[in-house]
Amino acid sequence: MDAKDAPRAGEVALSGATGRRVLFATVLGSSMVLLDGTAVNVALPRIGADLDSDLAGLQWAVNAYLLTLAGLILLGGSLGDRYGRRRVFVIGVLWFAVSSAMCGLAPSAPLLVGARGLQGVGGALLTPGSLAIIQAVFRPQDRAAAVGTWAGLGGVAGAVGPLLGGWLAGGPGWRWVFLINLPLAALTVLVAVRDVPENRDEAASGRFDVPGAVLAALSLCSLTYALTAATTQPFAALVTGAAAVLLGAAFVVAERRSPRPMVPLGLFKVRLFSYTNVVTVLIYGALAAVSFFLVLQLQTTAGFSPLVAGLALLPLTLLMLAFSSRAARLGKRIGPHVPLTAGPVLAAVGVLLMLRIGPDASYFADVLPAGIGLGAGMTLLVAPLTATVLDSVDVGRAGTASGINNAAARTGGLVSVAAIPSVVGLSGDEYRSPADVDAAFHGAMLTCAGLLAMAAVTAWLFVRTAAPAPETVDAVCRSCSLSAPPPAAEREKPGGGT
Known part of the structure; x- marks a missing residue:
């Protein structure tokens, strides 16, 4: 052609x-x-x-x-x-x-x-x-x-x-x-x-927010190092933790002064947007830690092959594929308050069922029911969560809001994978010991269930709004990423533009 x-x-x-x-x-x-x-x-x-x-x-x-x-x-x-x-x-x-x-x-x-x-x-x-x-x-x-x-x-x-x-x-x-x-x-x-x-966007102009991107990356890197090294190198963790705080403060100052900030801080003045992102960080932080610890428990403690261990979260993705569109329609009909409260509770029940997974675990008796519980909760909440983020801001900022929410979810996963092993006392070569992994796994699942419970309480108290606009729900992608909410297409602006 x-x-x-x-x-x-x-x-x-x-x-x-x-x-x-x-x-x-x-x-x-x-x-x-x-x-x-x-x-x-x-x-x-x-x-x-x-x-x-x-x-x-x-x-x-x-x-x-x-x-x-x-x-x-x-x-x-x-x-x-x-x-x-x-x-x-x-x-x-x-x-x-x-x-x-x-x-x-x-x-x-x-x-x-x-x-x-x-x-x-x-x-x-x-x-x-x-x-x-x-x-x-x-x-x-x-x-x-x-x-x-x-x-x-x-x-x-x-x-x-x-x-x-x-x-x-x-x-x-x-x-x-x-x-x-x-x-x-x-x-x-x-x-x-x-x-x-x-x-390309012919209207795009001005400088990129490179200082904001650099400061955000350095702050996250310092925080990750501090959390990862907390038990093995406490002094270095303290120093890098302090550096993370200073870099984070510098990022906020840079974003306030930037004419085209990477993260428009004014969006966080919208209470619904802020609290929905808090819920996002808690949920995807828990999910990332579950995924990290579950494969260790299944392969090191239960003796599953990598292939069978890969089946553990299959119910989650299959349920989301099959029922996310129905959950989106439910959120459209009744609003996000109930789905964003009940969804984390169901997911927490699934995580608590994982406590049954041990040295003699059976996939069908122990792993599958937990995966179904976690999958049911995530299926109920993911589409309403993304739709609520989009509906909390004006149409022109929907793409930015979706991007921030996606980054917030990945940040939640980043922090949880860095912090929770230290919280439950797993470090060094202990991940090769079935007894050490089993003890840490139980502590990690209780921690993750607690994060999901905190998400449910936050949603119950603060995510109160009418049902999302139909065009917002229609823009939500039916994707099944375990690390972040599905990126959502921007709603059409008045006049039919995009």
Whole structure:
């Protein structure tokens, strides 16, 4: 097809060949991030054994990725708006592929951690771009269907991730959890360069909030180090903790002074927006810690293979795939107050059922019921949570609000994976001891249930609003990421723009 005959941004039909290829490229690109976010956890015990890593190394293998992803994802969206969404998306995919190769070839835990941090940068570039391309490229009448398809297939990737990670870790080896991204990235880039029309926000101007992004990343990095080293290096943890506070204060000052802040602090004057983000941090902090500790308990204490351990959270993703749209309609009908209160309570019951998982655990008697309980709670709350965030702000700031909520969830996971092992007394090489892991697992599940209970109380007391607007509910993606709420498409602005 000649360039002059190629469909332009905003004119691509979902039913056409170009539309299908655009959707294929965006789904495949974002699926790499979803797969990596869920598959790596299942491989952690094998990674630790192969690289002779202590627990802190495994924590950083998870958190280095979350750190750069959470700290830069808002900046990644802005770069796409300014310099071209396809261009930044392709750069993000290539960056993700190169850093995945570095992860797969890493000879030591420190080098793996560094590569994981670089991988998060690639994820921050490609993740916002995948949905932004759909919003900008497809015809207005096709956007809702395209977003729904993108989200549904992303949910499938989230469901497949733990199984794929378990199969690779137990078969070809954990390095293939990362190396599998290389052919996926090559195919994504090939299709994106050939078929995705370039598009950008012509109104985007002014400087990027680079100081804000740097200060946010440094503050989160210092906080993560302080929490991770709290039991093994208390003095260093104290120093870096103080540095995290100072850097966080500097970030707030920088955002107040910036003409185009990465995080507009004025949004937090909206009580509903602020409290919904508190609920988000608590819920996704608990979920990240459950995912981290569960694979250790299943493989180290219960003796499950990585593949069977990967089945543990499958009920959660399947339930979300099957019933999230119904939960969204329920939230639309009755408002978010009940779903955001009952959902964390149900999830907490599922987490408490995990206390039954021990040395002689059965998948069907002990693991499956807990996974169903956790999945039922998350299914009930995820769509109303995202819709409430969007509905708490004006239409023009919906995209920013969604991005902040997504970053808040990843930050909650980052902090919990860094802090809870210290809270329950697991450190060093103890993750290889069934008795030590079992004791820590029970403490961690009680802690996570407490976080979910705090989320339920916060929602009950402070998240009181009318049912979200129908267009807000329709914008919520039916994705099943375990690390963050589904990014939501922006609602259309008056006049039909996006």
